[in-house]
Amino acid sequence: MLRNDTTSARFRLALAALLFATLPFAAHAQTPVWPPKLVRIIVPFGAGASPDIVGRVLADSLQTRHPGTNFVVENKPGASGNIGTDAIAKSTPDGSTIGISLGGPLAINTLLFARLPYNPDTDIAPITLLTQLPSVLAVPTSLGVNTVAEFLAKAKADPKGLGYGSIGVGTLSQLCMEAIGQKAGANMVHIPYPSSPAATTALIRGDVQVACLPAIGVTPQLATGAVKILAVTTAKRSPFLPDVPTLTESGIDVQSDAWNALVGPGGLSKDVVATINAEVTQTLAEPAVIEKLKLQLITPSPTTPDQLRKRMADEKALWAEVIKAAKIRID
Incomplete structure (x- = not known):
């Protein structure tokens, strides 16, 4: 009887050792294999x-x-x-x-x-x-405004509503402009374009009076003097445009x-x-x-x-x- 107990104990120890030895391989098998081919x-x-x-x-x-x-x-x-x-x-x-x-x-x-x-x-x-x-609120220099406050005053004074460009219906560029208009109580007319470059071109030509567009689409045009950036739409000033105020700083509580x-x-x-x-x-x-x-x-x-x-x-x-x-x- 003692011999059988001893054999059984040895078997259990051997089995436990075998299971312990395979644990690292089991854990490795559960690690996700990514990326595939x-x-x-x-x-x-x-x-x-x-x-x-x-x-x-x-x-x-x-x-x-x-x-x-x-x-x-x-x-x-x-x-x-x-x-x-x-x-x-x-x-x-x-x-x-x-x-x-x-x-x-x-x-x-x-x-x-x-x-x-x-x-x-x-x-x-x-x-x-x-x-x-970051996106920016930009206007053609020919509009004759230098701040968000001046732009909003001009927008509210226009009974027909200033035209704003966007990169499409329902895009962030439209929603940002609609939010600005709603907050300021100014009516504006939406003119959608198929892309950011097209909307920027319309801004330069004066086909629209304002647009909220990706900063990278507008900043290359600053050197020409044809457009002016009034504000960034982010919650904090952009490290790429540190001298440009946010919309919130400019008195309009809109973030995008x-x-x-x-x-x-x-x-x-x-x-x-x-x-x-x-x-x-x-x-x-x-x-x-x-x-x-x-x-x-x-x-x-x-x-x-x-x-x-x-x-x-x-x-x-x-x-x-x-x-x-x-x-x-x-x-």
Whole structure:
């Protein structure tokens, strides 16, 4: 009997040792394997737009760190970013497809379209905020105003309403101008353009009297003397335009932050999300990446997935009343 007990005890010890020895391998097997051999980065906007620029900078950095993987940027523009964002939402949730989107397709468009082909709350997995970039309130020099207060006085005095340019119906450039008009009690006429360069050209020509546009589209024109920047739309002064006041400083309580975010399909596991988040956060801290983005007046701003989810909800809450008051609909 004693011999059997001893044999049994030895067997249990041997089994325990075997299980202990395999634990590191089991833990290793559970670690998400990312990136796979091919990673598609979908951008719901055209080449040259800020999400595309950020996507290509990101892809280049990840490619350098992971030479065994091909990182491919795919542009899928259309429907205010909905087409590309829908492609992200409907992709296989294994980390092989991620994408760059922004406040429109991830939040604001739920207020503008009767129905979307995806639900940002359930079909999209937030990974991290990527970058932020300032927009500016700009006027043609020929308008003869030098401050926001002077512009608002002129706008309120015009019974027909000054014309403002934007980069499309429902875009941040329209919402910002509508919010300014609503806060100031000034009527303005919306004139949409297909792109930021087109809207900037209209501003230079005096075809419109004001526009809220990405700073990078306006700043190159300052040297010509044809346009003037009155304010930045961010909560704080931009490090790229430190001498330009914010709208809030100028007496009009409107804030509008343009941002890009990295997202995946809704079924993406938390482990894979965490792995990609860590990789991208490392990328955004690289000096070379920071310098490339700086040339476009873009600031890296990585966050946790939960912080990005909150940012999406905050964006929708911020513009809901503006959209309702202006009766803006796309479909």
